[in-house]
Amino acid sequence: MKLNPFKKKESADERVAKLMHERRDRELSFDEQSFFIEAIKENSDLFPQVQESSRCLNLLQAAAIETEVDDSFDERVLRLARLERGRTGIRYWAPALVGCAVACLVLLSALQMVLRTATPELNPFPGSESRLIKPASRSLELFEEPHLAR
Amino acid sequence: MVGQHYFERATSNTAYENAQLELQWVHRCRAGDEAALANLIAKHRMRLVRTAANLLRDRHEAEDVAQDAFLKAFREIHKLREDRAFSGYLYRICVRLCMDRLRLKRADVIEFDRAEPHEGGKVENRVLIEKLLRKLPLELRTTLVLREIEQLSYEEVAEAMNVPVGTVRSRLHAARERFRALWLEETAE
Numbered sequence: 001m002k003l004n005p006f007k008k009k010e011s012a013d014e015r016v017a018k019l020m021h022e023r024r025d026r027e028l029s030f031d032e033q034s035f036f037i038e039a040i041k042e043n044s045d046l047f048p049q050v051q052e053s054s055r056c057l058n059l060l061q062a063a064a065i066e067t068e069v070d071d072s073f074d075e076r077v078l079r080l081a082r083l084e085r086g087r088t089g090i091r092y093w094a095p096a097l098v099g100c101a102v103a104c105l106v107l108l109s110a111l112q113m114v115l116r117t118a119t120p121e122l123n124p125f126p127g128s129e130s131r132l133i134k135p136a137s138r139s140l141e142l143f144e145e146p147h148l149a150r
Numbered sequence: 151m152v153g154q155h156y157f158e159r160a161t162s163n164t165a166y167e168n169a170q171l172e173l174q175w176v177h178r179c180r181a182g183d184e185a186a187l188a189n190l191i192a193k194h195r196m197r198l199v200r201t202a203a204n205l206l207r208d209r210h211e212a213e214d215v216a217q218d219a220f221l222k223a224f225r226e227i228h229k230l231r232e233d234r235a236f237s238g239y240l241y242r243i244c245v246r247l248c249m250d251r252l253r254l255k256r257a258d259v260i261e262f263d264r265a266e267p268h269e270g271g272k273v274e275n276r277v278l279i280e281k282l283l284r285k286l287p288l289e290l291r292t293t294l295v296l297r298e299i300e301q302l303s304y305e306e307v308a309e310a311m312n313v314p315v316g317t318v319r320s321r322l323h324a325a326r327e328r329f330r331a332l333w334l335e336e337t338a339e
Contacts, residue, residue, distance in 0.1 A: 021326045025297075025304070049330075056282075056333035057298060057326065062272075063279040064299045065203040067196070070213060074191050077220045081187060084221060 012039060020050050024057065169235065176236050180227055191220060194237060198244055204299045205248040205292060207280050215251060219244040238309045245292060245310045252288055282332045290325035297322055 016039045019032055028036065040046045070076075172193070178186035198219060203212035223240045230239050283291050289311075296307045297318075304322075308315045 017327065018323060021323055025322075052334060052337075053326070053330045056330055059275050060279055060283075060294070060298050060329070063276045065200070065207065065209060065212075067200045067203045067209055067212060069195050069199050073195055073199075073213060073217070074188060077191050077217050078184065078188060080217070080221055081224050082184070084225060085182070088225070 016040075016046060020053055024054075172236055176227065176230065179224065187224060190236065194240055195220075198240065201241065201296075201300055202244055202248055204295050205245065206251060207283065211251065215244060215247050219247055222247070238306075241306075241310045242312060245296070246312075249288055249292055252291075278336060282329060282336065285332055286325060286328055290321055290328060293318060293321040294325040294329060 016036065019028060019036045022028070023036070040050065172190070175186040175189050179190060195216060198216045199212050202215040202219075203209050206212055206215065219240060222243050223236075230236065283295070286294065292311060293307060296302045296310060297304075302310065304315050304318050307318045307322075311318070313321075
């Protein structure tokens with residue numbers, strides 16, 4: 001096995017600390033177990049440390065929160081999911097709908113333009129303008145009776 | 151021996167059937183089937199709310215986060231790969247949402263020291279545990295809670311936090327060391 005010269009060598013204390021925690025997750029091998037027990041026997045300070053470590057982590061486990069889920073939870077999530085799906089649908093179709101509306105407008109205006117050019121010119125006097133002239137109201141006074149031709 | 155073998159086979163068969171059933175629900179969910187959606191919610195809600203509660207240390211907020219996690223999971227269900235389990239995907243979303251909330255809470259600086267003193271050692275311990283958890287860096291805290299309280303395996307923690315298993319191992323070691331040191335500090339006072 002090639003040793004990595006940059007890798008820091010694990011000290012006995014570090015190994016004990018590592019094993020102290022790892023024994024919570026897995027069963028230690030025979031060698032690890034005997035090393036751990038020997039280390040505790042040799043160093044009397046280690047035992048209370050291991051005890052405290054176990055104690056605080058056991059208390060942490062005991063501090064788990066037990067939850068009761070509200071009865072309306074499922075219905076609430078389903079309702080929100082339905083709402084969101086509707087919104088997503090609108091968001092999905094909105095660009096297409098806007099595109100359709102714009103295309104319709106363009107088509108209508110194009111049709112209008114085409115139809116306008118096709119309409120025959122109704123004004124017989126180009127360049128002139130039409131104006132409504134109100135005839136002067138004149139009152140005709142009749143002095144004599146008109147001679148009507150027979 | 152034969153009985154145990156039969157039991158193991160039966161258990162693995164049931165697990166396989168459950169996974170297949172969940173896969174079917176996911177497919178139907180993609181197609182917009184509301185019954186499948188309801189089945190997925192019913193299956194995962196309890197565990198999801200409990201995980202969120204343990205991470206946030208708040209029952210009411212946990213329901214909100216679980217709800218958001220479900221909605222986000224359903225919204226992005228098309229992103230879920232065929233070979234991945236829905237549960238892992240859902241818990242990853244939930245853990246991320248919890249971490250986001252905790253980050254925001256940190257900014258608020260909630261003082262747990264202000265918690266009312268309770269009678270009885272059990273509640274005091276719980277308050278102390280919550281105080282210590284708040285002192286841990288977010289990543290270490292989440293790893294520790296998922297492993298110690300939620301009892302997830304290293305692989306499951308890695309999946310939920312979206313990190314390699316090696317990172318989980320080193321974080322867990324660091325978290326336990328820090329937690330022990332904080333515990334000693336607090337209990338020595």
